[in-house]
Amino acid sequence: MTHELLNGLSSAEVEGVLALGTRLIVPAGTSLFRLGSPADRLFLTERGRIRLTLPMQVRGHEEDILVEERSPGQTVGWSALIPPYRFTLTATAPLETEVIALPRESLREHFAAHPAVGYKIALNLAVVIGHRLQLFQTMWVREMQRAVEVRSA
């Protein structure tokens, strides 16, 4: 399994980072974390799928609306490394899913001891965050364009 967060690391470096984590099995239909809860761990998806949702009012009822899906190799919960360390989405497993949970404090200590590893992971994290930013600014402009067309029709 190749993880996007560990790109460019040697095998020994990857092993060193993964040794900090704990493998978790998330049963189908179970939340990994919820919107607003403290983010003290980030997760590497090993198997299955994670749905990232935000609440939306649909016909007077609050529904969790899909925002993104994460598949094996992808990172979930990078809010654990970014202040204010609170999850900004709800993560749920639609099927049995396996993740590796990496505690923030363990990562910080590891990065302090191995700055080269911390640097590579920080760059990989910037790629993950930057990609999401590009996707969502594109989706926002597309929705704005439609809103403008509806208003000027």
Add this chain to the structure above:
Amino acid sequence: MEMLLMGLCMSVFGLGVAALAFGAATRSESSDSAVQPELPLVKAVAPARFFSDRVPVPPAVLPRQVPIEVLLLQIENHVRLEQAAAESFVEFPTHALLHSKTTSPFVN
């Protein structure tokens, strides 16, 4: 002679009745014409929609026809399609890809 005078009186009486009836008929017509300006109000209630493809439908009615489960699936499908379109743009940014159309029922 008396018969002639009687006939003359009857004719004058008949003419008077006819004149009264004519006057009454003329007054009712003028009062009807005073009501005429209200006609546009009737038109305003039922506007003609000939050759128009925009038939106003109460917005609250249409969504109710779709079960909530179907609506949620449509929203999810819309998100997936929009994300795929955004991915295409980020991979190869062009004006055309930025506003490319999808098959989502929310935008068609």
